Amino acid sequence: MRFFLKTANLFLLFLALMTLASCTCEDREERQAAARERQGLILANVVEAVQESEGARLYREKTCNTCHGEDGINPLLPSYPVIAQQGEQYALTQMLDIKSGNRAAGLSAVMKPIIQSVTDEELAILATFIATELGQGKAIGTGNADPASPGGKLFKSKTCTACHGKDGKTPILKEYPKIAGHGAEYAKMQMLDIKSGARANSMAVLGMKGIMHLVTEEEINHLADYIATMSR
Ligand code: HEC
Numbered sequence: 001m002r003f004f005l006k007t008a009n010l011f012l013l014f015l016a017l018m019t020l021a022s023c024t025c026e027d028r029e030e031r032q033a034a035a036r037e038r039q040g041l042i043l044a045n046v047v048e049a050v051q052e053s054e055g056a057r058l059y060r061e062k063t064c065n066t067c068h069g070e071d072g073i074n075p076l077l078p079s080y081p082v083i084a085q086q087g088e089q090y091a092l093t094q095m096l097d098i099k100s101g102n103r104a105a106g107l108s109a110v111m112k113p114i115i116q117s118v119t120d121e122e123l124a125i126l127a128t129f130i131a132t133e134l135g136q137g138k139a140i141g142t143g144n145a146d147p148a149s150p151g152g153k154l155f156k157s158k159t160c161t162a163c164h165g166k167d168g169k170t171p172i173l174k175e176y177p178k179i180a181g182h183g184a185e186y187a188k189m190q191m192l193d194i195k196s197g198a199r200a201n202s203m204a205v206l207g208m209k210g211i212m213h214l215v216t217e218e219e220i221n222h223l224a225d226y227i228a229t230m231s232r
């Protein structure tokens, strides 16, 4: 009997030790898993930081995203431009012109204070980023352009195609903008400002001003609607 009790006690002790051992073992595994997860997160952050281009970092750090949207496609207000996939040379010239005050029409004044803290070298990096990375592969413009619509017909008859291309995204010179996919409100404002001479920052714009006296405000409205339907 005594022997039996002793064996039973020993057996219980053994069981207790086993449970304890398995407990610490599980604990350790949990801790190791947590550590692995932490390491993974740190690594993922490092990889992300390394993968982010300088342009993407500047776009975020200089708060361009707050007005132009994360992917440059959905600006804060419809009167702001869609800048994703804009031509590099055109984008750079415009940023330099807004910085210097050479382009002061429309709503340029809201961007001017921010652009003051961006060096010309950084603007060049941002222009490359805008043209190549920003909103790349995403739909820009509603994409249901109808050449038979009033705006579609005017786009051809008023010779807009001669400078901006048939599709509004293949300008004849790299200093000229891609206009396809701009919001109607922004496009309208720019056309009115170019027509009135309020926006005359580049020599290039003078060519367009020359034809705008042949375009009425009502026609500008149709053209703006059409521009918003063309895909960039
Ligand atoms: C506070 C809002 C705001 C911020 C911040 C801002 N912008 Fe702008 N940006 C505008 C507005 C508004 C215009 C159009 C001005 C006009 O009406 O003529 C513009 C115009 C532009 C244009 C010319 C677009 C075209 O089609 O002509 C580019 C390129 C541009 N911004 C890039 C940037 C970059 C890069 C940054 C960051 C360094 C930035 N913007 C920061 C509001 C902003």
Ligand code: HEC
Pocket: 081, 155, 158, 159, 160, 161, 162, 163, 164, 175, 176, 177, 178, 179, 182, 187, 188, 190, 191, 201, 202, 204, 205, 207, 208, 211, 215, 223, 227
């Ligand atoms: C002779 C060439 C020429 C013709 C023709 C022309 N444009 Fe332009 N357009 C330009 C240039 C150049 C600019 C940019 C000016 C600058 O550098 O600031 C511009 C700017 C614009 C903008 C503003 C783009 C932006 O991102 O801010 C819109 C919108 C536009 N054009 C629409 C039209 C429409 C619609 C027509 C036809 C009625 C037309 N253009 C005819 C050369 C032309």
